[in-house]
Amino acid sequence: MTNKLPAPAMVYISGEEMTREVMKMVLDQWVSPYLDTSAWQFFDLSCKARDDSNDQVLKDAIDAGTKIGAIFKEPTITPTGDQVKEMGLKNALGSPNGKMRAAWNGYSIDRDTITVKGLESQMGYKNPVLFCRHAVGGEYGAGAKMLGAGSVKTVHTDASGKETIVDERKLTDKLNAVVTYHNPLDNVEQLAHHFFKRCLSANVMPVVATKKTVFKWQEDFWQIMKRVFDANYKADFAAKGLLKNSGGDLRHLLTDDAVMKMVAWKDGAFGMVAHNYDGDIFTDLQAQIYKSPGFISSALTGVRADGSKIMEFEASHGTIADQYAKFKAGEETSVNPIGMVYALRGAIDHSVAVALENKALDKHELS
DSSP, rough: OSEEEEOOOEEEEOOOHHHHHHHHIIIIITTTTTEETTTEEEEOOOOHHHHHHHTTOOOOOOOOHHHOEEEEEEHHHHHHHHHHHHHTTTTTTOOOOHHHHHHHTTOEEHHHOOOOOTTTGGGOSSSSSEEEEEOOOOOOOOOEEEEEEEEEEEEEEEETTOOEEEEEEEEEEEEEEEEEOOOOOOOHHHHHHHHHHHHHTTTTTEEEEEEEETTTTGEEEEHHHHHHHHHHHHHHHHTTTTTTTTTTTEEEEEEHHHHHHHOOOOTTTEEEEEEEEHHHHHHHHHHHTTTOOOBBEEEEEEETTTTTTEEEEEESSOHHHHHHHHEEEEEEEEOOOOOHHHHHHHHHHHHHHHHHHHHHHHHHHHH
16 A cells, blocks of 8 residues: 555553553554554553653543544553552552543443454354443442441431431451442443443343342342333344343343353353443453453443543453563563454544544534
């Protein structure tokens, strides 16, 4: 090719370790020769860059992602206490993912199996498996203190100043981890529509997984899902024959049962939705059954203030530290790059969709 194709605006977030090295090769060999990426905005979210900028680089990346709406992110490190010392960091950096998901009003993290032609017989599932994980809430944003014996009271104060006691308990141990977190539920209806539309399009059976029998606060998540399903999607799923293995209705599984079903349902052809942390663990299992995290996609869907879609694409796995150690030692490495390449392609495709949508809006305004 003598002329490069102009790539629309996109945010490219680089990370570190082995996935950084792999993506350098991908960009050099598969992207740069064919695409003019001068409209892309690049941000370095390595620990050193974040630490040197006091995390201003993360704020800048979030702002750019909000404006552009199409983001690709390489795997990044959230340093442990030992890594903070090893890297000589002055800040104990938190995960960038939670901040990005909240800033972009994320409601679903989609993690699906990636089928590669010619490798179908070697995969763990015979047919596609979809997963939608609630993108906000749960343990990731928890506040915590290590405390001694005493008592703990959790109090909610509304806008008018009225107080409601959420919980009271006595602590008798000398050392206690006291943790507070919450699950926002306003966008669960949005998640439900997103999940059921994806399952219908992929012709798979929908399943909702919670532990609502023990964790009573998960009941509302299920009720919202069921209400949206009954009012908008049940007839369509039934017409397609996608409820024949779920008793003709939306299937609910308790989390421990869901784990066993994910292993047993080797034929695939199902979609599952769950709370944030549960979904994280479930999709690790999904990746293991499907032979490699490199064969699992990961896409965050959020929304801007004007209602337009923000999408951030990444690999479902980490920075592959063990292979990076071999790489630095000059040893032979083995990395499955498909999840990252699939994510990059998804981000580029979405950037084109955003550009076309903006072009259409501009034409409408001119007319």
